[in-house]
Amino acid sequence: MPAVTYLEAIRLALWEEMERDPNVFCIGEDIGIYGGAFKVTDGFIDRFGAERVIDTPIAESAIVGAAYGASLTGLRPVAEFQFMDFIACAFNQIVNVLAKSHYRWGAPAPLVLRGPSGGGVHGGPFHSQNPEMWFVKTPGLKVVCPATPADAYGLMKSAIRDNNPVIFFEHKFLYRRIKEELPNGGGDFTVPLGRARQARAGRDLSVITYAAMVHVALEAAEALAAEGIEVEVLDLRTVLPLDREAIAETVRKTSRAIILHEDTLTGGLAGEIAAIINEEAFDWLDAPISRIAALDTPVPFSPPLEHAFLPKVEDVVREARRLRAW
Amino acid sequence: MKKRPASKARHNGASRPAAGRNGQRPADQERRYRIPDWRLERPQFHVTQKRTEAGEVRYSFTGDLDLAPPPIRESGYLTREKSIELYRWMLLNRRMEQTLETLYKQSKVVGGVYFGLGQEACSCASALALGDGDWFAPMIRNQGALLVRGFHPRDVMMQYMAKADSPTHGKDGTSHYGDIAQRNMVSPISMLGDLIPILTGVALGARLQGRNIAALTWIGDGGQSTGVTHEGLNFAAVQKLGLVLIVENNLWAYSTPTEMQFAIEDLAERAIGYGVPGMIVDGTDACQVFDATLEAVQRAHRGEGPTLIEAKMMRMKGHAIHDAAGYVPPEMLEFWRKRDPIARFEKHLLGKKWLTPAQNRELIAEVERQVDEDRTLAEASPMPDPAQAPKGVYCDPGCHPITLKYGGVKPARRGGAKLKQSEAALHFR
Numbered sequence: 001m002p003a004v005t006y007l008e009a010i011r012l013a014l015w016e017e018m019e020r021d022p023n024v025f026c027i028g029e030d031i032g033i034y035g036g037a038f039k040v041t042d043g044f045i046d047r048f049g050a051e052r053v054i055d056t057p058i059a060e061s062a063i064v065g066a067a068y069g070a071s072l073t074g075l076r077p078v079a080e081f082q083f084m085d086f087i088a089c090a091f092n093q094i095v096n097v098l099a100k101s102h103y104r105w106g107a108p109a110p111l112v113l114r115g116p117s118g119g120g121v122h123g124g125p126f127h128s129q130n131p132e133m134w135f136v137k138t139p140g141l142k143v144v145c146p147a148t149p150a151d152a153y154g155l156m157k158s159a160i161r162d163n164n165p166v167i168f169f170e171h172k173f174l175y176r177r178i179k180e181e182l183p184n185g186g187g188d189f190t191v192p193l194g195r196a197r198q199a200r201a202g203r204d205l206s207v208i209t210y211a212a213m214v215h216v217a218l219e220a221a222e223a224l225a226a227e228g229i230e231v232e233v234l235d236l237r238t239v240l241p242l243d244r245e246a247i248a249e250t251v252r253k254t255s256r257a258i259i260l261h262e263d264t265l266t267g268g269l270a271g272e273i274a275a276i277i278n279e280e281a282f283d284w285l286d287a288p289i290s291r292i293a294a295l296d297t298p299v300p301f302s303p304p305l306e307h308a309f310l311p312k313v314e315d316v317v318r319e320a321r322r323l324r325a326w
Numbered sequence: 327m328k329k330r331p332a333s334k335a336r337h338n339g340a341s342r343p344a345a346g347r348n349g350q351r352p353a354d355q356e357r358r359y360r361i362p363d364w365r366l367e368r369p370q371f372h373v374t375q376k377r378t379e380a381g382e383v384r385y386s387f388t389g390d391l392d393l394a395p396p397p398i399r400e401s402g403y404l405t406r407e408k409s410i411e412l413y414r415w416m417l418l419n420r421r422m423e424q425t426l427e428t429l430y431k432q433s434k435v436v437g438g439v440y441f442g443l444g445q446e447a448c449s450c451a452s453a454l455a456l457g458d459g460d461w462f463a464p465m466i467r468n469q470g471a472l473l474v475r476g477f478h479p480r481d482v483m484m485q486y487m488a489k490a491d492s493p494t495h496g497k498d499g500t501s502h503y504g505d506i507a508q509r510n511m512v513s514p515i516s517m518l519g520d521l522i523p524i525l526t527g528v529a530l531g532a533r534l535q536g537r538n539i540a541a542l543t544w545i546g547d548g549g550q551s552t553g554v555t556h557e558g559l560n561f562a563a564v565q566k567l568g569l570v571l572i573v574e575n576n577l578w579a580y581s582t583p584t585e586m587q588f589a590i591e592d593l594a595e596r597a598i599g600y601g602v603p604g605m606i607v608d609g610t611d612a613c614q615v616f617d618a619t620l621e622a623v624q625r626a627h628r629g630e631g632p633t634l635i636e637a638k639m640m641r642m643k644g645h646a647i648h649d650a651a652g653y654v655p656p657e658m659l660e661f662w663r664k665r666d667p668i669a670r671f672e673k674h675l676l677g678k679k680w681l682t683p684a685q686n687r688e689l690i691a692e693v694e695r696q697v698d699e700d701r702t703l704a705e706a707s708p709m710p711d712p713a714q715a716p717k718g719v720y721c722d723p724g725c726h727p728i729t730l731k732y733g734g735v736k737p738a739r740r741g742g743a744k745l746k747q748s749e750a751a752l753h754f755r
């Protein structure tokens with residue numbers, strides 16, 4: 001099987017799920033004949049028809065509300081946000097309707113809300129955000145942020161088959177920049193929700209991260225290896241629910257932790273992970289926990305400003321050296 | 327039975343009118359929108375904020391208060407048997423809420439109590455017009471609809487008392503529960519308007535599985551101002567989904583009169599902007615509510631899309647039990663007290679000799695008995711076990727099967743297209 005991009009892997013998973021289960025359908029803006037702003041559903045309408053690839057008015061609350069309503073009749077909708085920044089427009093439906101549905105009245109909501117998030121593409125304040133923490137705060141949701149084509153494929157399949165509302169953040173910087181051969185020779189496989197992945201093994205220090213920052217961590221690890229610092233990279237993959245076990249395990253192994261994310265610092269996931277390390281692995285720590293995250297600002301537009309905003313390889317290298325010398 | 331005249335809504339004048347050369351449209355291309363108004367009276371009210379001589383700002387009211395209550399309009403559809411059933415639901419609705427008030431005063435209720443006093447016809451007659459396979463989601467004043475669709479007064483009472491045997495086992499209160507398996511009810515949530523796209527989605531899910539259903543929900547004169555109301559109704563209109571939206575214009579949204587909520591005369595006019603039929607009924611006339619809803623439901627079953635029905639009435643209590651509604655000019659209550667939906671319908675049934683005074687007394691006593699029995703059962707239910715608090719956040723494997731309500735989507739008519747390499751994205755390469 002040839003290598004596929006992150007975007008092609010998502011397309012493939014979605015396509016195969018729609019082939020496998022006629023009760024899966026897509027709903028969103030410009031996803032039909034146009035194939036979506038990033039072409040994730042390009043050609044889907046030709047195969048599955050306008051019934052199962054539904055173009056909607058520009059009304060995010062209606063998209064999410066209608067997807068939820070359809071899920072109550074047993075279907076498995078996959079709703080696309082043109083950009084995940086616009087998920088804010090459906091915030092109430094997500095945090096008050098979807099997230100609480102099963103707890104309040106025992107109604108499962110088997111649906112997926114997916115779309116492109118993340119920066120590094122000069123999209124400016126409204127086309128670059130990482131809004132996962134708006135939802136990680138909300139019990140009842142699952143939140144997925146894959147970093148590789150294989151994980152994007154396997155997690156998408158798990159998300160569609162899951163009986164809970166899953167928010168699936170596709171990192172748009174990765175869409176066409178990374179490629180890999182999918183495991184299982186092109187056959188169907190899933191990646192379980194809620195389980196982290198060791199992206200690189202190392203003994204000296206752990207970088208706990210997810211999404212596009214996994215690649216920043218791996219690049220830093222490569223550079224640090226030349227200095228004799230062996231970095232372990234833990235790719236969380238799912239940020240709600242978090243894989244506490246895997247976080248505890250890597251820190252108990254290396255005794256040093258950097259938490260890295262592209263989301264802004266304050267209220268970012270790093271604070272939560274630091275608390276988990278405190279609870280699960282405090283006695284193993286040989287150095288303070290380090291957080292590396294984006295600046296506490298909106299995502300600036302101009303390339304030099306955005307560059308300053310985003311966490312970089314050199315930030316990880318610098319912090320790794322500091323912790324190593326502690 | 328008399329057939330209703332002119333009950334069909336005519337809308338949109340079908341074709342898009344083209345302006346003629348001189349800027350004038352030919353008469354047959356003029357847009358003509360018509361909102362059928364089924365009321366027999368059109369009272370004029372006006373509520374404004376005024377500074378009193380004492381220097382306080384209060385609501386002041388002008389209006390035509392001397393109108394005599396009109397007769398009930400003959401239904402085109404309600405048989406004697408169905409009418410008595412409807413009357414009984416309205417009695418049960420009111421009696422249950424009176425009992426809730428008592429339970430509250432005895433400190434047995436957790437939180438507040440909401441009432442639909444004066445709105446029983448709107449809740450019960452509309453729910454009764456649904457077919458068995460149709461769906462609904464009540465708002466807080468539609469507790470009568472829950473009864474019509476098969477819940478017991480004890481279910482509502484246990485919800486208010488936060489009991490272990492309540493439909494949500496204490497996880498939520500009031501009418502905030504649902505039932506997908508049997509009664510086709512979506513649980514309401516507090517955020518006003520959210521149910522509108524959701525019910526639209528239910529109709530979408532059913533249609534994808536080959537069924538045109540009606541999906542009924544209600545929204546207040548206040549709640550209809552929310553953005554999601556617009557989003558939901560517009561989406562239903564575009565997709566021609568069988569949403570039946572009843573706008574309960576009870577003249578107040580908490581303490582805010584309709585004058586400060588919207589600038590049009592009749593909320594039914596909003597329908598024009600969505601390209602869907604709209605109609606106005608007297609919400610205290612059970613026959614009008616039933617007939618209008620039934621026709622909307624029939625439209626939905628024919629796959630003709632959503633309908634908006636504005637029901638005019640008055641909220642006869644405060645927003646909830648804590649609210650004495652001192653801001654409401656008392657003349658308004660006076661006017662509407664003469665239009666009590668239950669008294670009007672009772673008089674109608676007695677007048678038609680569909681109900682004898684003796685049968686009426688018996689019916690009332692029977693309803694009271696049922697509510698008393700349910701109250702005893704509800705009070706006997708224990709409070710929930712605190713160990714349940716952390717449970718049920720996720721639907722874990724084995725916890726709930728996902729059941730296809732209508733057998734699933736038929737995988738018919740797939741194109742032969744294969745998955746191909748997608749073309750490059752235009753955004754942000």
Ligand SMILES: Cc1ncc(C[n+]2csc(CCOP(=O)(O)OP(=O)(O)O)c2C)c(N)n1
Nearest residue numbers: 467516517518546547548549576578579580
């Ligand atoms: C979106 C939203 N904002 C505010 C509230 C608080 N609230 C609950 S009911 C209500 C008034 C509703 O008035 P209306 O829609 O006319 O319904 P009525 O109570 O008259 O039946 C308000 C402001 C809410 N539930 N939802």
Ligand SMILES: [Mg+2]
Nearest residue numbers: 546547578579
């Ligand atoms: Mg109101």
